[in-house]
Amino acid sequence: MYFKILFLSIVFCFNPWRYNLFGQKSIKDFALLNVDGKYIGTKDFENARGFIIIFTCNHCPFAKLYTKRINELQKKYSKHQIHLLAINSMDSLVFEDEGWTTMKARAIQEKYNFPYLQDPEQVVAKLFNAEFTPSAYVLWKVNNEWVVKYRGAIDDNGENPKIATPYISNTISELLGNKKVTNPETFAMGCRIYYKKT
Amino acid sequence: MKKAVYIVFILIQVNLYSQYNNLWIPDTLSGTQFNLTIKDTFAQLVSKGQQTITSGINGKFWGPTLFVNKGDEIHMNVVNKLNESTTIHWHGMHLPAVMDGGPHQIIPPNTVWQPYWKIKNNAATYWYHPHLHEKTQEQITKGIGGLLIVRDEIESALALPRTYSVDDIPLVLTDRDFNSSNQFTVVPYGDSMLTNMTLRAQYSLPAQVVRFRILNAAIERSFNLGFSDGRNFAVISSDGGLLNAPVTVTKYLLHAGERIEILVNLSGQKGTSVDLQAFNSLLGNNIPGGEQFTQGPFSNFLGHKDFNILHINIGNQTTNPITTIPTKLTTNELLKVADVNITRKLTLSDSAGVSGILGPNAFIINHKLFDINYIEYKVPIGNTEIWEITSSSIFGHPFHIHDVEFNIISINGAAPDPALAGWKDVVFIPGRNGGGPGNPGTPSVVKFIAKFEDYADALHPFMYHCHISLHEDEGMMGQFVVVGSPTDVDDKNKDAFLFSVYPNPTSNKLFIHFSDPSQSAYYIKIIDVLGRVKMMLPSPQIQNGIDLSSLQKGVYKIQVTENRFKNNYTQTFIIN
Numbered sequence: 097m098y099f100k101i102l103f104l105s106i107v108f109c110f111n112p113w114r115y116n117l118f119g120q121k122s123i124k125d126f127a128l129l130n131v132d133g134k135y136i137g138t139k140d141f142e143n144a145r146g147f148i149i150i151f152t153c154n155h156c157p158f159a160k161l162y163t164k165r166i167n168e169l170q171k172k173y174s175k176h177q178i179h180l181l182a183i184n185s186m187d188s189l190v191f192e193d194e195g196w197t198t199m200k201a202r203a204i205q206e207k208y209n210f211p212y213l214q215d216p217e218q219v220v221a222k223l224f225n226a227e228f229t230p231s232a233y234v235l236w237k238v239n240n241e242w243v244v245k246y247r248g249a250i251d252d253n254g255e256n257p258k259i260a261t262p263y264i265s266n267t268i269s270e271l272l273g274n275k276k277v278t279n280p281e282t283f284a285m286g287c288r289i290y291y292k293k294t
Numbered sequence: 295m296k297k298a299v300y301i302v303f304i305l306i307q308v309n310l311y312s313q314y315n316n317l318w319i320p321d322t323l324s325g326t327q328f329n330l331t332i333k334d335t336f337a338q339l340v341s342k343g344q345q346t347i348t349s350g351i352n353g354k355f356w357g358p359t360l361f362v363n364k365g366d367e368i369h370m371n372v373v374n375k376l377n378e379s380t381t382i383h384w385h386g387m388h389l390p391a392v393m394d395g396g397p398h399q400i401i402p403p404n405t406v407w408q409p410y411w412k413i414k415n416n417a418a419t420y421w422y423h424p425h426l427h428e429k430t431q432e433q434i435t436k437g438i439g440g441l442l443i444v445r446d447e448i449e450s451a452l453a454l455p456r457t458y459s460v461d462d463i464p465l466v467l468t469d470r471d472f473n474s475s476n477q478f479t480v481v482p483y484g485d486s487m488l489t490n491m492t493l494r495a496q497y498s499l500p501a502q503v504v505r506f507r508i509l510n511a512a513i514e515r516s517f518n519l520g521f522s523d524g525r526n527f528a529v530i531s532s533d534g535g536l537l538n539a540p541v542t543v544t545k546y547l548l549h550a551g552e553r554i555e556i557l558v559n560l561s562g563q564k565g566t567s568v569d570l571q572a573f574n575s576l577l578g579n580n581i582p583g584g585e586q587f588t589q590g591p592f593s594n595f596l597g598h599k600d601f602n603i604l605h606i607n608i609g610n611q612t613t614n615p616i617t618t619i620p621t622k623l624t625t626n627e628l629l630k631v632a633d634v635n636i637t638r639k640l641t642l643s644d645s646a647g648v649s650g651i652l653g654p655n656a657f658i659i660n661h662k663l664f665d666i667n668y669i670e671y672k673v674p675i676g677n678t679e680i681w682e683i684t685s686s687s688i689f690g691h692p693f694h695i696h697d698v699e700f701n702i703i704s705i706n707g708a709a710p711d712p713a714l715a716g717w718k719d720v721v722f723i724p725g726r727n728g729g730g731p732g733n734p735g736t737p738s739v740v741k742f743i744a745k746f747e748d749y750a751d752a753l754h755p756f757m758y759h760c761h762i763s764l765h766e767d768e769g770m771m772g773q774f775v776v777v778g779s780p781t782d783v784d785d786k787n788k789d790a791f792l793f794s795v796y797p798n799p800t801s802n803k804l805f806i807h808f809s810d811p812s813q814s815a816y817y818i819k820i821i822d823v824l825g826r827v828k829m830m831l832p833s834p835q836i837q838n839g840i841d842l843s844s845l846q847k848g849v850y851k852i853q854v855t856e857n858r859f860k861n862n863y864t865q866t867f868i869i870n
Contacts (some may be wrong), residue, residue: 158336158347189824191403192379228347252475252537254336254345283475285347287334290378 122221126220127254128183128213131200138235138242141164142181143235146271147235147242148173148264150250151226154202155193156287159229161254165208169250169264170210178268180210185221185289186229188214193268218291231284234267248282303602314496314605315341317489319459320440320466321353322558324361326368329383332401333439338477339493347477349376349436355491356439357422359464360456364412364446369410373844374401379432383425384442385551386533386699386719388414391754391776392817392832394696397427397666398754399532400685401832407842409829415699416535416717417449419464421534427666430575431763435480437491439511441466448624449536455505455557455616463497465489465508465519465570467548467603469596469751481585481855482514487572496605501564502615505530507555510548514546514762515583516594516692516722517603518576521558522569527621534699534717536623541713548584549692551720551761558618563608570604572596580725581690584764601611615820616665625714628701629743632798633678638671641762642693642723642770643686656768657687657760663769664759671774675750678743683723686737690725692764693740696756697776700744707739718742720761750778753816753860795852799868803839804852817855845869 123132127137138147145238150166170180186194203212215221222267224247234246251260260277263282270277330352336345337354351357362368372382379402383395392399393409403406420442424433441464455461469484469490489495510517512528521527521544530541533553540557548554560568575598577584587593647661656663660670673679680703683693700716702710706724709715721740729735752775759771792809806815815836820829828845840852846869853864 155377157332158345159333186377190826192824192826193404194377249344249475252344255338283473283477285344285475285477287347287377 114138121244122238123223123244125242126223128215128220129196130211130213131196131203131208133212136181136213138181143177144179145176145237145285146178146268147233148178148234148268149224149233150180150182151185151221151224151229151231152182153184153186153194153229153287153291154192154198155191157228158254158286162230162250165250165257167207167209173268174211176268176272180206182210182212182228183215183220183226185215185218186227187218187290187292188216189292190290202266217271218289221289222291225258226289228284228286228288230286232264234264234271237270246280247285252282313786314494315492316727317495317497317604318492319461320356320464321358322361322458323358326362327367327371328360328368329371329373330357330440331373331375332380332382334377337437337491339470339491341493343527344476346472346702348532349433349438351438351440354365355437356466357438358423358667359441359443359458361443361445364413364415364417364444367412368408370408372401372407372409374403374405374407377665378429379426380401380429380438381425382422382438382775383696384409384420385423385694386415386418386420386553387411387442388697388699388749390749390833391697391751391756394754394756396425396696396755396757396773399832400426400779401830402827405827405830407832408484408834409832410835413444415444417444417446418531418533418535418717419509419555420527420533421509421511421553423511425757427664431482432480433766434511434513434763435470435478439466440838441507441509444505452620452623453618454530454615454620455503456613460612461500461502461616462489463499463504463507465506465604465789466511467508467572467593468511468513469515471594481591481594482762483592483597484513485595487596487601487603494602494605496607498607498609499560500611501560501562501608503557503559503561503619504832505555506570507553508548509553512550514550514764516547516549516574516577516581517572518545518547518569518574519603522571522574523785525558525568528557529554529713530557530623532714532716533719535626537716538624538626539622539715541711543713545576546713547577547581547722549720549761551694551723552718553693559617559619560606560608561615561617561655563613565608565612567605567607569602571600571602571605574598575599575600580688582692594736616826627770629678629745631703631743633682633745634680634743635674635677637680637682640681640683640758640772642683642687643689644689655690657691657765657770659772662772664771664773666773669755669775670772670787672752672777673746673774675776675778676747677746678745680741680743682739682741684737684739686726686729686734687721687723688725688729690738691760691762691770692720693723693725693758694720694761695744695758697745698744700742703741703743705738705740746776750776752777752845786839793854793863793865794863795867799870800842801870802841802843804842804867805839806836806852814857816857816860817853819853821851821853823850842869 253260389411471484727736755773
């Protein structure tokens with residue numbers, strides 16, 4: 097029994113995907129360079145109840161469909177202390193259109209109302225095991241940890257937002273109502289995030 | 295009562311039509327300069343729900359049909375806007391190996407590749423598709439590909455249907471698997487038939503002779519083509535050109551990578567419908583698509599079944615209809631066995647029990663997996679060769695060779711069917727006869743004859759492989775070079791090769807001056823300061839300079855591979 101506890105403790109300590117006592121994945125705090133030149137991260141929002149994390153990029157045509165919806169999510173939920181952070185984890189060395197300068201231009205052109213952060217070493221993408229752009233995560237504060245309550249697509253219709261099932265909004269409504277999240281995972285799709293070979 | 299019957303009848307008709315989707319016809323490009331941009335995109339392939347993430351060339355899925363003329367020199371401007379590398383292989387084209395777009399001509403993301411070649415192929419339907427080793431299946435699945443139609447004087451002089459999308463219809467056959475979110479899964483066999491990337495396709499055709507140019511672009515499946523009413527149709531062209539005369543059949547088994555052109559006479563049938571189908575229930579389980587797997591990675595809803603490819607509604611004739619099928623097409627001068635310089639013997643086999651190879655499910659050529667650094671054959675330029683392929687594999691494989699069109703001599707000792715007796719670049723090697731544990735059975739033997747004229751290049755090889763993309767990615771592939779002289783490969787003369795570039799700095803064009811006027815560039819790459827290849831220029835025509843207008847300002851390197859000894863030399867220049 098002792099060795100079992102010791103083994104599990106070692107796994108727990110070294111696993112970037114931490115699990116709380118209820119088996120839910122949690123994410124450690126992070127900060128990345130925003131398009132305004134400042135570093136922004138989870139610790140910058142003192143009273144935050146949760147975060148909406150969107151992995152997106154500059155060039156992916158499917159991700160581009162969601163600009164307005166992401167703006168609307170930020171507008172709707174920031175007043176509830178739920179903040180949206182968009183992250184670009186594309187390899188900008190291979191794909192130069194994903195560099196910081198182009199990110200900044202895009203944020204201005206598309207009037208982003210949220211931080212658009214560059215993850216050049218793909219560290220945060222690996223924390224979340226993000227595979228595609230766009231893909232979405234909802235983090236919720238549970239016992240001072242950021243627990244992943246939802247992962248997957250932003251909704252289920254890229255071209256037709258009016259008939260799309262709003263997975264993120266549904267998740268947050270349930271969390272705000274102290275209810276169990278009924279749909280914690282959906283299939284994310286879009287342009288693949290290729291990880292650099294180390 | 296009559297009104298009620300009419301209403302019910304109309305509702306039934308509406309319902310029947312609504313179960314079909316109108317066949318998408320790819321856009322076209324013609325001329326001698328072609329801009330192809332490969333990109334990540336999406337398309338509404340399933341009528342309800344999420345869009346499917348795809349890759350396309352210029353559009354949402356698949357690519358434009360390119361019309362070219364025999365004798366023209368065509369120039370491609372291929373831009374890779376995917377966030378991964380790819381290649382574009384011009385399937386069936388006779389051209390220099392460095393332009394071929396096989397596994398060696400990798401186009402990194404955000405790079406321009408500019409191959410060019412003179413069209414020497416006969417009029418027929420060819421195609422282009424990715425050929426990146428170990429990624430071919432995935433990239434073809436996502437939708438990268440397109441048709442390439444060659445026209446020549448012989449074909450143009452015939453009274454054949456050739457009004458694209460009216461009586462001359464391209465049909466790209468493939469199958470796909472969709473998950474619950476309408477996304478492709480990368481599988482050898484899909485559950486859904488897609489014709490021109492359309493589910494449950496239908497099309498209206500005029501009541502006259504119509505032409506179908508049919509490509510099997512599936513990952514693995516063969517299609518046993520026929521019409522729902524068992525009618526005749528005429529095969530007029532195989533992979534590489536017209537047959538001598540139309541061959542009348544009621545069924546044609548089309549394998550992965552193969553193309554045929556057929557004529558069907560719909561005269562006098564206005565107001566009726568007929569289906570083009572795959573009669574795959576007639577296929578044995580050693581033919582791709584004939585298996586009846588109920589579980590595992592090869593299980594699928596279409597296995598060993600008959601299914602629709604195209605629902606055809608027959609309507610009014612056009613103003614200048616073709617109403618008869620010609621009796622004569624051309625006179626092919628086939629290659630002669632008497633001219634053969636060598637017979638090369640290849641083997642296809644299963645890898646089961648062979649040590650050091652992948653698990654038991656891989657198939658191999660010449661008892662080895664593909665090694666990108668290993669050249670199997672050095673073919674002397676001008677050679678006429680018989681390639682004799684002996685297969686002890688339990689399964690049949692569509693064998694494809696780059697660079698040449700060949701004539702089939704025999705399949706298991708018998709002359710090929712008339713519809714296979716013309717120019718081909720894909721031939722089906724049947725699985726062995728019989729056999730089992732401890733019993734090798736009787737191998738299949740297929741022989742074809744090919745001539746390897748022009749385009750000697752000891753550096754860039756051509757490929758031969760099974761055109762089942764899964765098998766190809768797993769290593770069922772080999773390569774050969776066409777050599778012009780014994781000194782091509784090994785002589786590495788280090789004599790100075792001097793070149794200069796001007797103007798430097800430049801704003802849009804760069805010119806190259808060779809100190810030795812007899813020198814030329816075999817390959818040029820333009821590379822940015824971070825080592826990213828921005829332009830790939832095989833055998834470039836540099837007399838008018840290199841157009842750099844697609845590049846941003848900055849410092850670049852030009853890497854020239856000189857033609858004589860294939861050594862690389864680099865200079866730095868600036869775009870301002």
